[in-house]
Amino acid sequence: MAAPGPRRLSAAFREHLRLLGLRDFPCGLGSWNKSRFGARTSPSGQEEDEDLPLGEESPQALMELLRDPHSPWALPPGCSPQDQQLRDLAVQAPQLVSGTRVLQVFRSLRIVGKDVSAVDEDLLQLQHLEELILCANQISRVTSANLPRTLKVLELCCNAVADLQELCSQPPPQLQHLGLGYNRLCGPSQDKYLTVDFWPNLISLDLSFNNLTELLELVSQLSSLQKLRVLVLQGNPLALIPAYRGFVVDGLPQLSVLDDIHIEPDERNQFRGLARQPELIRSETQVVVSIGKIKGVPDPSTLQELEVDTKAAAITYSYCVTYEFAEGEEVEDGGSAEVTTIHQSPAVATLGADSSARDMGETKGQQESAAVEEPTARAAHLFVTPGKPWADTIDCSYRKEHTAKDLVGLKGYLAAGTIVSVVEEKVLSWPVDADSEESAVTNKKAGQGLKKDGGKGPVPKDKQKQKQQEKKKKKQPCELRSDPPIRKTLGSRRVSLGALLATEDLVATVCDFGILITEQPLQPPSLEEKVHGNVHQLS
Known part of the structure; x- marks a missing residue:
């Protein structure tokens, strides 16, 4: 069976007319x-x-x-x-x-979420069209020859556009707004199409949440758009560079709004001259993660009474927090980091029924790549805070600065969020069994003493007590043998970090893992259970 062909814009337009019911x-x-x-x-x-x-x-x-x-x-x-x-x-x-006269009436056309993948030449029949909104479709390329020359607004947000070459072959000369947010544009190959040669009247440009990486090159090309007043670049890897906003504000003095934030005169003065210092722009960023306190973990001493056959063991508990961070960051403190492969996607996290814990994540840096892009498996480092003993409030006091050089990978990590977990570690320690060795040595010494003393007769009781006291003094402290630690995840939650790809530079959250389901005491089987078990065996 042949696969269905691309869905044309003209077909979606005819369906739209039918839904309007103009006849x-x-x-x-x-x-x-x-x-x-x-x-x-x-x-x-x-x-x-x-x-x-x-x-x-x-x-x-x-x-x-x-x-x-x-x-x-x-x-x-x-x-x-x-x-x-x-x-x-x-x-x-x-x-x-009536009839074809309706085509002359259209000034605006809105086809959203209709799986359109091709903008065909039938669109030229709308000779007076000024606004074309094609959000949330499956458009990967647009042939500018099929766009009416009267077009002033072209919105292609949330599609799969990866190349602007065909769009820029004969672009509408009067276009004032171009929306390309949440697509698949990658720099620097696409930067050359964002100049006054193609868009002489452009006032507003949305390039948010693509994969543009070259800040210097992009600003250089955009500087030719003298009529540009509104620019959106948030969500791109280049927006994670620390000096990003200041460099754009100073490099594009014609701008009035950047990333939905109005540029005030004080801000422009603050960054004056930064665009003339490109050596300050480095393709890396720092992310600070800080974890505060854990509350609500049950007292483990109440659980020790439930343990079976562990009366002779010493049990110690410690608690830590784990979190994932993007692969490719530099580990500055030389600490080891466990590497695990995770499937990062913007899906909602599944929360466990565990302890109530508080995690404060502070991250400095700058939502989703293309809205239609499939999530991919990414490798991430698993970081663990130092273990802390139990307390009503366990103070982790953890702070770590990560330096990320792979900004594309960091963007994917922030879009997917991180998984934060509270982990309990239990260690059982047993005394070393040295009684048999000690008794053997004692018996050997006793036999030698009998041979030496021969017929001297029994040793006085006072001397026996004195020797026993000396033995107690010389006795070494009891040595303990520790079993491998038993780790248990008390609770996990995905923490959303997408705000850092927008205009926020801090995410602070409290992770509530719900109510901890503690270990239940082992109860002896009831008489009814015993009888049922015997009948089952006989059958």
Whole structure:
């Protein structure tokens, strides 16, 4: 069976027209309004006779059917204000939107989430189109020759655009806004298409949440867009560079808004001259992780009474916090980090029913790559805080600075978030069994003493006591043998770090792992269970 071909924009547009119902009641021409547009209708389309024939509705009644949200003829959700205006026009002057004349009326077209993958030449029939919104589709490339020359707004957010070459072959000359957020653009190969040669009238540009990495090159190209006032770059790896905002503000003096934040004069003065110091721009960033206190872990001493056959063992408990960090960071303190492969994706975490713990994560740096991009398996380091003994409030007092050089990998890590876990470590220590060796040595010495003393007779009791006391003094402290530690995860939770890809530079969160399900005491089987067990064995 052949695979289905690409879904064309023209097909989605025809379906959109059908949903608007411009030819169906209460719009269009029909028995409900035929007298208004017959012989008794004035050139303006208004009735000359106010009396309506039986079975017809007034324009006011028809308009009410369209605008009442509870009406079965209400506008479908997700439509634009222009769609409402078209339906009003189809009631007041249906002849203006009949046949192909409706194509001349369209100024704005909104096709969102309809799996469109191809912008075909039929779009050119909309000769007066000024706004085209194609968010959340599957468009990987746009041929500019198929775009109306009257276009002023082109929004392609949340698609799969990876190359701008075809879009820039014959771009609409009057375009003022270009939205390419949440796509798959990678620098620096795409930077050359973002110049005044292609977009002479561009005022607003959205490049957010792509994989642009070359800050210096991008700012150099954008500097030619003298009419550019609004720029969005957040969510790109280059936005994680510490001097990113200051460099862009100083390098593009024509900007008024950067990443949805207005540029104040004080901020511009603060970064004045930074663009002339490119040596300060380094493709790396620092991320500080700090973990505060853990609360709500049950007292392990109450659990020791539940242990079976461990009366002779010494049990110690310690608690730590683990978290994942992106692979490729430099471990500065020389500490070992366990490497594990995790499947990082923006999925919601599954929380365990465990202790109530508090984790404060402070991270300095700068949501999702392309909205349609499939999650990939990424390697991450697992970091562990030093173990702490139990307390009502366990103070971890942990702080570590990570230096990340792979900004693309760091972006993927921040988009996926990190998994934070509270881990309990239990160690059983047993006394070394030296009684048999000690008794053997004692018996040997006793036999030698008998031979030496021969017929001297029994040793006085005072001397025996003195020797026993000397033995106690010389006796060494009891040595303990420790079993391998038993680790148990008390609770895990995914911590969202996506805000760091936007405009935030700090994520502080309290991880609530719920109620800990502690170990239950082992109860002897009841008489009923014993009888049931015996019957089962006999059968």
